[in-house]
Amino acid sequence: MRLxxxxIIGLVFGTGIAISGMANPAKVLNFFDVAGSWDPSLAFVMGGALAVAALGYRFVLRRPGPVLDTRFHLPGLKLIDARLVGGSAVFGIGWGIAGFCPGGALPALGTGRWEVFAFTAALVTGILLAHFIQSLGARRGRASA
Structure with a gap:
């Protein structure tokens, strides 16, 4: 049932990405081109998503627990640290260069365009590299203790 x-959730999300045009990197890049062919539609998509998420969180978190799990999995840390800022910067730079974010790229894989596959391969490589670097740091921390 969980699958x-x-x-269904992925299908709804991917459909929303496709309908809103966020799977088109040119549309996203035009949002960042404030001095040229600026397209504000990304701000409306994000605003709509934020409104739906805010209402959804208020409704869902009032429940005693999730329907298909034993507990809610919410972030526990509220600290803004170098990892968070650095990761956000890398995400933003990549989004501004490629015009894709992970949420828009995965549904766009269905287009078959090589650019989407190249971005997704770079995304997976970056995730694996980050995990590798993090595990090296954890090993060094254990070795010096």
Whole structure:
């Protein structure tokens, strides 16, 4: 049942990305081009998503627990540290260069365009590299203790 629900949620998300045009990197890049062919539609998509998420969180978190899990999995840290800022910067730079973010790239894989596959490969490589670097730091921390 969890896989079916995850599939439906992914289908709704991917459909929303496609309908809003966020799978088109040119549309996203035009949002960042404030001195040229600026397209504000990304701000409206983000604003709509934020409103839906805010209402959803208020409704869902009033429940005693999730329907398909034993507990809610919410972030526990509220600290703004170098990892968070650095990761956000890398995300923003990559989004500004490529015109894709992970949420828009995955549904865009269905277009078959090589640019989407190149971005997704770079995304997966970056995730694996970050995990590798993090595990090296953890090993060094254990070795010096």
């Amino acid at each position: 079916i629900v995850a599939y």
